[in-house]
Amino acid sequence: MLKLLNAEQTKLADQYTIENEPIPSLELMERASYTFVKTFSERFLDKKKTITIFCGKRNNGGDGLAIARLLHQDRYEFVDVVIVDFSDKSTPEFDANLIALQQTDVSIFYLKNPEELEGKQTDVIIDAIFGIGLSRELDQSYQQLIEKLNLLSGKKISVDIPSGMPSEGRLYGNVIFKADWVITFQRPKLNFLLPLSAPYIKEWKVVNIGLNEHFIENTASPYYWIWKKDISDHIKVRKSFDHKGTYGHNLIIAGDIDTMGAALLTAESSMKSGSGLTTACIPQSGITALNARLPEVMYLSRENLDNTDLDKYSSICIGPGLGKTEEAKAIIIHLISTYKKPIVFDADALNILAEDENLLSQIPLHSILTPHIKEFDRLFGEHHNCWDRIETAFRQAQKLQSYIVLKNRYTMIFTPTGLCYFNSSGSPAMAIGGMGDVLTGMISSFIAQDYPIENAIIIAVFLHGYIGEQLGQKMYVVPPTKLIKQIPYVIKDLKS
Ligand SMILES: NC(=O)C1=CN([C@@H]2O[C@H](COP(=O)(O)OP(=O)(O)OC[C@H]3O[C@@H](n4cnc5c(N)ncnc54)[C@H](O)[C@@H]3O)[C@@H](O)[C@H]2O)[C@@H](O)CC1
Numbered sequence: 001m002l003k004l005l006n007a008e009q010t011k012l013a014d015q016y017t018i019e020n021e022p023i024p025s026l027e028l029m030e031r032a033s034y035t036f037v038k039t040f041s042e043r044f045l046d047k048k049k050t051i052t053i054f055c056g057k058r059n060n061g062g063d064g065l066a067i068a069r070l071l072h073q074d075r076y077e078f079v080d081v082v083i084v085d086f087s088d089k090s091t092p093e094f095d096a097n098l099i100a101l102q103q104t105d106v107s108i109f110y111l112k113n114p115e116e117l118e119g120k121q122t123d124v125i126i127d128a129i130f131g132i133g134l135s136r137e138l139d140q141s142y143q144q145l146i147e148k149l150n151l152l153s154g155k156k157i158s159v160d161i162p163s164g165m166p167s168e169g170r171l172y173g174n175v176i177f178k179a180d181w182v183i184t185f186q187r188p189k190l191n192f193l194l195p196l197s198a199p200y201i202k203e204w205k206v207v208n209i210g211l212n213e214h215f216i217e218n219t220a221s222p223y224y225w226i227w228k229k230d231i232s233d234h235i236k237v238r239k240s241f242d243h244k245g246t247y248g249h250n251l252i253i254a255g256d257i258d259t260m261g262a263a264l265l266t267a268e269s270s271m272k273s274g275s276g277l278t279t280a281c282i283p284q285s286g287i288t289a290l291n292a293r294l295p296e297v298m299y300l301s302r303e304n305l306d307n308t309d310l311d312k313y314s315s316i317c318i319g320p321g322l323g324k325t326e327e328a329k330a331i332i333i334h335l336i337s338t339y340k341k342p343i344v345f346d347a348d349a350l351n352i353l354a355e356d357e358n359l360l361s362q363i364p365l366h367s368i369l370t371p372h373i374k375e376f377d378r379l380f381g382e383h384h385n386c387w388d389r390i391e392t393a394f395r396q397a398q399k400l401q402s403y404i405v406l407k408n409r410y411t412m413i414f415t416p417t418g419l420c421y422f423n424s425s426g427s428p429a430m431a432i433g434g435m436g437d438v439l440t441g442m443i444s445s446f447i448a449q450d451y452p453i454e455n456a457i458i459i460a461v462f463l464h465g466y467i468g469e470q471l472g473q474k475m476y477v478v479p480p481t482k483l484i485k486q487i488p489y490v491i492k493d494l495k496s
């Protein structure tokens with residue numbers, strides 16, 4: 001698990017590295033710029049393309065000047081630099097890099113006024129105007145410049161972050177450089193992971209510039225980044241004398257006459273994720289489909305639910321395709337009053353909880369709510385931006401002492417202890433009905449198998465996205481049934 005930092009903490013990490021590696025600030029900038037150029041040159045092989053680098057006068061601009069010199073050294077033939085000269089203040093690192101660049105034959109143009117940009121054409125635009133130091137809305141002249149740059153054709157690449165975007169927190173305005181690609185230093189910036197960045201970033205890549213990892217990992221940040229290694233470390237090895245009882249019993253309460261498929265998807269995903277036994281509590285009309293499609297899964301009739309000892313189930317999930325009927329609500333009330341272990345609530349179960357604050361406040365300790373953005377807002381009120389939603393999610397996860405899995409491109413997992421894990425895996429090919437049902441089955445399956453709740457969620461969320469991402473490389477859209485098929489293979493693969 002990697003810590004994610006805000007701009008302030010990143011600056012402290014820069015500073016710590018400078019003092020303790022030790023490495024002069026200018027050399028750290030050289031390292032960052034070298035790493036940028038190395039990554040850039042792996043993709044932009046044609047050295048005859050025209051490349052214009054727009055540099056602010058602080059350290060992001062300093063990077064830009066160093067990048068110009070290094071590209072030139074790397075035999076890119078047509079590199080020029082535009083210094084955005086709207087203010088007098090420059091940093092010593094900028095000044096030193098300017099002197100170094102003046103020793104080369106890269107041409108340097110001072111832009112005093114956005115109007116002077118008229119008629120500019122170039123194959124590649126590198127944006128090094130503002131980095132993570134941005135602290136307020138762009139002044140008028142910068143806004144005009146960025147609006148003009150956004151209209152230019154040519155590939156647009158940002159150094160560290162698109163100029164005009166803050167590293168975290170609400171956007172100051174909507175004039176932000178629109179980057180095809182961002183090459184960012186050491187960690188993704190928090191705003192990259194939220195839908196607010198979608199109009200401004202097509203793709204981003206993190207490059208390591210050797211900031212002190214020990215310092216970063218000891219920084220008090222609630223944000224973590226889940227990646228592949230975390231998962232393989234956590235998956236349990238199956239041992240010689242294990243039997244089905246070792247892997248728990250998952251009860252799935254889902255489905256209605258016209259949404260039985262949701263129940264089947266959840267049940268199959270539970271079974272394929274490894275729970276020893278899976279029982280589906282579905283309406284009677286679904287028995288034939290269940291028996292025909294999933295002979296491994298057992299059936300519990302809705303009528304018998306009240307008389308069943310729920311404690312025999314090591315995990316319960318409820319919601320996919322359930323409907324918002326009185327019967328569904330009665331089941332939830334029954335569950336909450338009789339089952340004291342965590343329950344996974346999804347889909348219609350969330351919508352039912354959203355309509356009854358009292359019921360929501362009684363869910364068992366460490367339960368899991370898996371809303372998408374709309375369901376989240378139904379539960380906790382309308383939100384108009386991601387950062388307000390994040391604030392609510394932190395607060396509610398602690399108040400309810402539950403986990404909130406806010407589903408998105410980078411799904412966020414909020415914990416009762418005040419942490420937020422961002423999931424790194426996923427693909428737009430997964431945007432299709434039924435995907436959420438699969439995730440619910442996976443989470444409850446891992447809980448049934450006695451993984452600590454937090455690990456169960458993290459493994460399920462990552463694996464779900466990871467398989468979707470792999471299939472998404474070959475498929476325009478990933479049908480949930482295809483994803484489910486891969487689960488046992490991929491778990492095996494990750495463990496070996
Ligand atoms: N040694 C270092 O400090 C390193 C810095 N690096 C680069 O430095 C960047 C951060 O540099 P800086 O902190 O100098 O900041 P920036 O280059 O991001 O510029 C921000 C500065 O501009 C001013 N400013 C802020 N908001 C403004 C606005 N709306 N309109 C006009 N002016 C505004 C402020 O003085 C602020 O400090 C990183 O993103 C990265 O690219 C990297 O080279 C790694 C090493």
Ligand SMILES: [K+]
Pocket residue numbers: 060127128129130131158159160161162163
């Ligand atoms: K930038």
